[in-house]
Amino acid sequence: MLHPLPLRNTQQQTPTFPSTNLPQTALNNQFTFEHNYRNISNVLLSLTRSRTLPKGLQFHAHIIKTGFQAIPLISHNLINFYSKTQLPLDSRRVFEEAQVKSSTTWSSVISCFAQNELPLLSIEFFRRMLDCGFRPDDHIYPSAMKACGMLSWCEFGRSVHCLALKTGFDGDVFVGSSVVDMYAKCEEIRDARKVFDGMPVRNVVSWSGMICGYTQLGEDDGALRLFKQALWEDLDVNDFTFSSVIRVCGNSTLLELGKQIHSLCLKMAYDSSSFVGSSLVSLYSKCGVIEGAYQVFEEIPDRNLGMWNAMLIACAQHAHIRKAFDLFRQMESFRMKPNFITFLCVLYACSHAGLVEEGKHYFELMKIYGIEPGEQHYASMVDLLGRAGRLHDAVAIINEMPIKPTESVWGALLTGCRIHKDTELAVYAADRVFELGQVSSGMHVLLANAYAAAGRYEEAGRARKMLRDRGVKKETGLSWVEQGNCVHTFAAGDRRHPKSDEIYRKLEELGGKMERAGYVADTSFVLREVGSDEKNQAIRYHSERLAIAFGLITFPPERPIRVMKNLRVCGDCHTAIKFMSNCTGRVIILRDNNRFHRFEDGKCSCGDYW
DNA sequence: GCGAGCCGGC
Structure with missing residues (x-):
């Protein structure tokens, strides 16, 4: 029996229909509430919040039957529904079919593409919108900026930023924060900082965006300075901010500072966030305190994939191989679906323990999970086989690769050659690396070392000279x-x-x-x-x-x-x-x-x- | 109706 909706109570924040435990048949056959656009909009909002796809599809059909899709608010709600249920092409269909396109309709479709990793479409629609004579608003600018950042389209981003200035949106905190983020993603950190400094109003998102920008570019000092300033000025910081600065500490192996920030996290009750948690696991692991990594992992019961991956890589780095395999099994039992990073972690673990059969097993398992191996996975397999002395199996893997082997793949083979002193194969691999054009310094060193280890000092010298001639310098050992x-x-x-x-x-x-x-x-x-x-x-x-x-x-x-x-x-x-x-x-x-x-x-x- | 992130071998 269907419960009637509180019909005229449009003030109600959480519509009671459809509740998620509603019988399917009720939804299929009857919508017994008063059909006005407000009620329909509320139902759509509720479906969007709970991301209940099948019922949403039925309700969409119902909306078409009753003709409510012609109302801009409803098409806007539908676009958002498909955006949140990760069906951006359905959002697009609703948009194209809408007879009347308001600024909100444009806004929702542009944001939908940006949020569903379709930045090119997002920008295409942004352009179309401008051509149709619409002006972007404080909702549209952030989405367009996000798309530019995803594509690292700095120049286009800059022109959108200029448009924001011209149309008077430069003072808006949402627009400003998204511009900061866009420049940071395009690696134009100075421009990001200039915009950040010029913002009349800043909030925790602007601050975190700037700090995160520094972090991503490895400008540890900038990130830590800004974080200190935020604390000093008693500004809001949140889990986003913490995960960034903890990452900085991990990358620079600043254990003592990292511990202090961890304490601050505990005090401010951000320690249960799994984003902060994965940064902490990585911090302790990178600083050599594997016990600390385990402790953080155990103390956060609500773990996302990032946490699992962080813990896996920690086990791999510290040679806790059995524990790594246990974790992978646990993930499966929790129905946590591994991603391509997860497989990099387990392959890395196998490689460093010389476990060829296990490595092959996980490599095959990727297929079952529907994950296409990338160059990094191939490099990992080559590394595993090469280190274990199975150089010819490694070459076979390279020959069977459906994608062009990259420097890292040949590099992995070179490592194997160095360990097992196969100079001939090393030279072959090195030639392939040279063919690729750009060669990093580590590669020359690998080649030079392969010669030297075999006692062929003259050729090693030649490889080093090649290094010098190309202006590549070997990193000083520190x-x-x-x-x-x-x-x-x-x-x-x-x-x-x-x-x-x-x-x-x-x-x-x-x-x-x-x-x-x-x-x-x-x-x-x-x-x-x-x-x-x-x-x-x-x-x-x-x-x-x-x-x-x-x-x-x-x-x-x-x-x-x-x-x-x-x-x-x-x-x-x-x-x-x-x-x-x-x-x-x-x-x-x-x-x-x-x-x-x-x-x-x-x-x-x-x-x-x- | 809006903005940001964690985890990634050589």
């Missing part, structure tokens, strides 16, 4: 340690640190102990043709060793020493650090450009496979 709010950075053989003498004395002293425990330096990792004494010296003071020695003389014995490095740790340092952990009884956590190594009692968490 290691750093955080102490309070300070970061101490070291290069190889560095003597600039104030405690330098103490650091070198510590290394000397430790070196003796290590040798007595059986450590022998493996100089084959020095990739230059120099005398053996010089090799010994070069390898002894690699940046990570200096950073660890600093940690040893600075931190209390129970505190793990966390060192970050921008390049891959060399084999000899890896061995040496195992001895260091054994001789000192300390836990040493080293993150290189690739993964975490947790050294304890003379063993490393990576199981020497990295």
Whole structure:
């Protein structure tokens, strides 16, 4: 039995029809409320809010039968309904069929395309609207700006921004915030800041947009400064703001600052947001505190896909492989549908544990979930097979790729070649990389190192010369340690640190102990043709060793020493650090450009496979 | 009727 609607009570905010537990047949056969456009609009609003698709479709048919679709408000409601139920092409159909198109009708269809990842259509309709003589308003500008940002169409965005200025919308906080966001997405951060500074009224969205803009461009300092200013001025911050600044801390491995911001989150009760949560998981993981990542993950019961992915990648980076597989199973049992990032995470986990069969399994599973493997997934498979020494299987994967192999795919093969000293295949891969045109510095280094590892120093030199001729510079190897709010950075053989003498004395002293425990330096990792004494010296003071020695003389014995490095740790340092952990009884956590190594009692968490 | 985000191997 259908409950009658409160017919003339148009003030009511939440219409009671149709309730979601209404019998289907009731909806199919009878709409027994008074048919005026206000009631119909209310029903549509309710359906849009609850995103109840089948009933919405039936109701749409009913609207057509009764002729109410001719009213602009109703077509506007219908467009919004299809927009929210992610059927933008149905929105378009309703729009095209509407005889009367008001400014709201245009607004809803332009916003619908922007929200459903169809920025080109959004801009096409924006242009059509201008051609029809409509002026954009405070609803239309933000949608158009969003579309420009998605396409990185800076120049078009700029002209829309000019139009907003000319039509007097520059003071509007919605328009202003969307312009800031647009410039930030187009990587024009200075313009974003100029607009931000010129806004007469700003709100939490404007502030978050600006902070997020800095974050996305890696301008950590700008983001942190602005965040501090917002706190200082006692402005509103919210979960958007927090997830941005926490991301900054994660990217720059600023654990202490990140912890302080985490406390602030707890105080302001934003800690249950899974957007903040995934940033926190990533923060703790990137800073080497996997326990912290687990804790955040466990404490947020309402997890979205981003949280699961963040936790998966954390497990992968810290070599908690079984846990990663468990998480994937849990996701399936929670009916959380994995996306392409999820598969990158599990493939990465397999690759770093050398689990070829498991990797193949997940790669096949992608098909079942209907996810087309991208170049990154192929690169991951090549990496997995290559590292495991199955170079020919890796080549087979490349040959079978339906898309053109990219630099990262060949790069993964080069990595495999380096580990398994297959110079011939390395050269073949390097040639393919050169054919692609633009070559990044890491590639030349991989090639040069492949030659050097095989003892072909002349060719290695040639590869390095190629690097120099192309104006590509190898990144300087740096290691750093955080102490309070300070970061101490070291290069190889560095003597600039104030405690330098103490650091070198510590290394000397430790070196003796290590040798007595059986450590022998493996100089084959020095990739230059120099005398053996010089090799010994070069390898002894690699940046990570200096950073660890600093940690040893600075931190209390129970505190793990966390060192970050921008390049891959060399084999000899890896061995040496195992001895260091054994001789000192300390836990040493080293993150290189690739993964975490947790050294304890003379063993490393990576199981020497990295 | 409106604006913004998390997670991503080499």
